Amino acid sequence: MKWILYDIGGVLELVDDHTWPQQLEQAWSDRLGLPVDVFRARLDGADLPDTTLQSGVATEYWQKLGAALEIEDAEVDSMRAQLWDAYCGEANTELLEHARSLKGRAGLAILSNSGDGAREEEERRFRFSEVFDPICYSHEQGVAKPDPGAYLAALARMGASAADVLFIDDNEGPMRGAESCGIRAVLHRDNTATIAAIEAFLAE
Incomplete structure (x- = not known):
């Protein structure tokens, strides 16, 4: 067959896939009132798990992202939904x-x-x-x-x-x-x- x-x-x-990650990063930075380089630095220091090569780590990823950006759970949930809309x-x-x-x-x-x-x-x-x-x-x-x-x-x-x-x-x-x-x-x-x-x- x-x-x-x-x-x-x-x-x-x-x-x-070449443009939406950067567009989303810029939109999130603007939304939080953070320069993009500061936004990136916070995430770089957050020890986020690699979601592209591991399963069962999404909850940890978003919890650490929220803590690094100092945002509430509702904001994290909104960003997560935005990501999947852009991704799909x-x-x-x-x-x-x-x-x-x-x-x-x-x-x-x-x-x-x-x-x-x-x-x-x-x-x-x-x-x-x-x-x-x-x-x-x-x-x-x-x-x-x-x-x-x-x-x-x-x-x-x-x-x-x-x-x-x-x-x-x-x-x-x-x-x-x-x-x-x-x-x-x-x-x-x-x-x-x-x-x-x-x-x-x-x-x-």
């Missing part, structure tokens, strides 16, 4: 509907660099589990793209060989990481080209 392996941010979700963006409906149409023709899976809590937030918004299995998150696997371990873990969970997988990502680094593991990869730029690449792969 052939497999299509999708990234999330910038592919299945319409979101620019909006569904790429066209690409998701095409993925749904592939059921029975290919295995459908996700490999995404992520933050602790992403599975719950994205499932609530987009119901990815109705389409994709497995869903491989870096914070759950403990390894992130483009580390070869991320792709090898996904292949193991899929029960697939590299030659039978097409990986789709909107960044060249993860795409090259997949190729280094023998996985064919497509750099996502627009839905039309990506869908055409998927169809060509499945027609081979």
Whole structure:
């Protein structure tokens, strides 16, 4: 069986991962009346856990963030909600509907660099589990793209060989990481080209 392996941010979700973290940082700094460098310094000194490679640490992360910024729990909750709205963006409906149409023709899976809590937030918004299995998150696997371990873990969970997988990502680094593991990869730029690449792969 052939497999299509999708990234999330910038592919299945319409979101620019290169800009929203900086925009959110600026918005939070302005909201709290702190210069950005002071805001960063406080968080740098807060010993925040790495949420991208660990699960079950989100509560600790937000508690330490709140303490470092000297803000109330309600403010922390508001910032947390803002982060997930920015992180998740909006569904790429066209690409998701095409993925749904592939059921029975290919295995459908996700490999995404992520933050602790992403599975719950994205499932609530987009119901990815109705389409994709497995869903491989870096914070759950403990390894992130483009580390070869991320792709090898996904292949193991899929029960697939590299030659039978097409990986789709909107960044060249993860795409090259997949190729280094023998996985064919497509750099996502627009839905039309990506869908055409998927169809060509499945027609081979």
